[in-house]
Amino acid sequence: MSIELKNVSYTYMPDTPMERQALMGVTMTLERGRFYAIAGHTGSGKSTLIQQICGLLTPTSGEVVVEGVPLKAKSKEGKKQAALAKRKIGLVFQYPEQQLFEETVAADVAFGPRNQGLTEEEIARRVQKALALVDLDYEAYGGKSPFQLSGGQKRRAAIAGVLAMEPEYLILDEPTAGLDPKGREAILELINTLQKGGKGKEPMTIIMVSHAMDDILRLADEMFVMQEGRLTASGAPAEVFERWDVLSEAGLEPPKLLLLMERLREAGLAERGPVRNLKEAVQAVKRGLGKC
Amino acid sequence: MLSDITIGQYYPGNSLLHRLDPRVKILLLLLLMAEIFIFASWTAYGFIIALTCALMCCSGVPLKVLLRSLRPLLWIIVLTFIIHLLGTPGETAYQLGVINITWEGLSRGTFICLRLMLLILLSSLLTFTTSPVKLTDAMEALLSPFRRFGLPAHELAMMMTIALRFVPTLIEETDRIMKAQQSRGVDFTTGSIFTRLKAMVPILVPLFLSAFRRADELALAMEARCYRGGVGRTQMKALAVTRLDYIAVFLMIAMAAGLSVLAWLD
């Protein structure tokens, strides 16, 4: 069970002076239950790519297949199947709080499920569950206007609006942009919990666009590097971040943590070996020091 | 979908037409339009059509793009043609039941359509070869004599500049919000008019909110940079009339004179 992109290309505004090819022959497979990260310089086509995955944009050439169902369908039956397949994918846009519009937070979260034509009880259940997931108290915030919330709370309410549709794949476009460190951490923690699943919940597939290399190193199972519409590297973050030539070509920098570890190793203060987060770094340093 | 709309259809380039002073361009356009209405004879139109073709050739804008500007008004042109074709009395050219097509109708319909197409093509030549900023600058300059009578020329031009500046932003924003709500299951394309109108609420509310926020921020940023209206304000790229403009004005006046003589001889 996976989402497959086969040789997807996309051109914005074809046949005009503003014509711009934003994607060129991108092929990738997104397996269920894993954490994917997409990195790339600004304008490299990340947002365009994720809109292809969830069927908001149709490829100029190539095709997107969601769990065996092609999204570009001609027949009536095919279109119906495609619409159902698209429902499995939830998309959180960059600055999602800008799409809030209802009078209360609860009503806004209920918007998606209502469009899916669920019963009122089911909608109510989903709203409560989604708000609990993003750590917004239903009693305290459910009846408030979304515009009374703080920036970080608004962002969480908006994410709840997507979660309430219970997608199996969750795509997030720079979910931490413009938040303070605490807000960032809370959002990342939430995403990580969703992906891990547990407590009777299925693990969710996460596809996250991010400019924060340290977050990618820490969280992602696999990463993709985009450069001028092309996919130039993919694989486990620890491996991709080894390839500094590809990174600098794509206008990216390795994570700060890896740069620091490199310096420590050169000074003989840390052991070799893969490091993904601060904890592992501390252990590598401890072991490195122990050897002296 | 929405991104296909082009407003302020400027086509960047460096042709003769692009280099002409925008004020001169506007005035000459007005002159040409007046000629189109005053000299309503086939000979005069021959000259004007020739001139329009010449201008189209030296504008550096592809013919396809230029002709596309006719498309929004295509139905009006066709309708006008049909009305004149059927509604003009005269010698019958073709009869089909109650439908009576006359030679006069054919000639009159063609004439009126030509007039419409010329007007559209010439004004799009102006907008294709003049950037919106230059266009508003020129408007301000041309309107400023009327300031004496209380016309807020600078304010009008500034409003237009800001509006033009924000049209692409708003289109982009609408596109984004539409996509966001679409991914939450809104369907804008099916259902009755009423359901479709209702589907617009989730787009309009965020759009208005952000438009007001933007307007607020822009006003603040302008005040922070000491914007105080038009009095004593200079421009970074002041408009300047060059030899090219004198030549263009001379040629156009010569043509107007020639057409007048032609009309007088008739």
Ligand SMILES: Nc1ncnc2c1ncn2[C@@H]1O[C@H](COP(=O)(O)OP(=O)(O)OP(=O)(O)O)[C@@H](O)[C@H]1O
């Ligand atoms: N609606 C649009 N119309 C025309 N061109 C567009 C449109 N959206 C994006 N582009 C162009 O496509 C290219 C890729 O844009 P995209 O938004 O996918 O980049 P991105 O990697 O998401 O950048 P960022 O990190 O800044 O969000 C850019 O060069 C952009 O100018």
Ligand SMILES: [Mg+2]
């Ligand atoms: Mg983007």
